[in-house]
Amino acid sequence: MNTGAQSIALGQDFTPQTVHYNLSVNELVNTSLARGEGVLASTGALRVVTGKYTGRSPKDKFIVDEPSVHNQIAWGEVNRPISQDCFENLYAQVRAYLENRELFIFDGFAGAHEKYRLPIRVINEYAWQNLFVHQLFIRPTEAELEAHKPEFTIIAAPGFQANPQTDGTNSEAFIICSFEKRLILIGGTHYAGEMKKSIFSVMNYFLPLKNTLPMHCSANIGKEDDVALFFGLSGTGKTTLSADPKRRLIGDDEHGWSADGIFNFEGGCYAKCIDLSAEKEPQIWNAIKYGTVLENVVLNPKTKVADYKDKSFTENTRAAYPLNHIDGAVIPSVAGHPKVVFFLTADAFGVLPPISKLTKEQAMDHFLSGYTSKVAGTERGITEPTATFSTCFGAPFLPLEPRVYAKMLGERISTYDTKVYLVNTGWSGGSYGVGKRMKLAYTRAMITAALNGSLEKENFKADPTFGVLIPEHVDGVPSEILTPRNTWENKEEFDKAAQDLAARFKENLKKFK
16 A cells, blocks of 8 residues: 655655555564564564663653643643644754655554544654554554544664754654644654554543543453543553453553443553563463563573563563454443442552552542652653652643543542552662562562452451551462561561652652642
């Protein structure tokens, strides 16, 4: 399918060497190998190395300051403005860079629900990145492809580097969104996650206009059609905990909640691979096969077997694979209204309970707070867990004022009587460096109890510092770890750490009151 140079958003007089439209997985894998972009792992997955950039680069992300969006965007450290002139200048440079190059184009959708989906086009300099977006976004049917008209386009040219002194960027890398031109420019970084998250930010802008809540969460569904959502930043367990063999996966990262229920934005998963094992995460382990893109995973030079413990390239090793690599995944990935919502936090202080029940008011506070610890590798410069507040568990991707999203969530919790739990997947027995990370088996047991309703039958007590309700018993979990103070040898140090975190919560919430 060749619809001409004009349709690829690079202008009528643009003359690429070759344009490949909507290649198959097999064609993209073979092309990537032929071009030396990657190698096959022993499982058949395509392993690539992204070089200097192995995670998102938030300081290099910009929104074009245009008249139609100027009063809508919550400008600041997250949504950094860049002028229209700078954007046009970079666009011209990227366009010139791509002249006479081989290009790869993917046409598809963001959003599994036909009523709310966004038709997108992605133009790639590299075949492996085109495979990435093919696996991560919603793949159209042949009939849908024939009628496809992109409403937003990504142009990804990792080999082009900006000049900060003349181009208005902070480094050689840039991720720039123009809502007026419906165009995203990405350059200077080979990390494929920038494409995925750019479209997520776009959905976070447009969907509230359709009275639909965009969410940074994973989702799954049980045999009784009971839907659960898992909110959390990267590294808190969204992908791991939603990949439950006893439940069907809807999606691992991005969803919308409309009047019709929930729906996945994507057609694939982007799972962290560090310390991956078949025993702990069998669904993810088995999904890494032919057609999967492995980012920055170390392979044995002779056998090509992946060493998921090796952090030589980065701790943020990743696998991108389509949903159909997960047995029993819900396709198309749409479902009803959630019965249970989990807020996942990796508490580096080690003072939050491993699971606690929230009132609606507490839920709104914790949603606006979005407390967690950024884990090593997910962003440049993060080498150890760092306490942070990320509004709505997704501040880097929210173009609008955070209270817009919080209000929508509160309305849905009330309307559908959704239960909300705070789950600490972080540290127990001490803060980072002293305590240990919560055992995955215990977290799964607590999640299961919340999902099957048995947790609601337990006795609860209020945490004296945070006010959340802590269960006194959970099947399969040692009772002493349910109350975090019990796990610390030095109780005075625990009290001090808990008060410190509570004070941080209070200070952070002031800006929303």
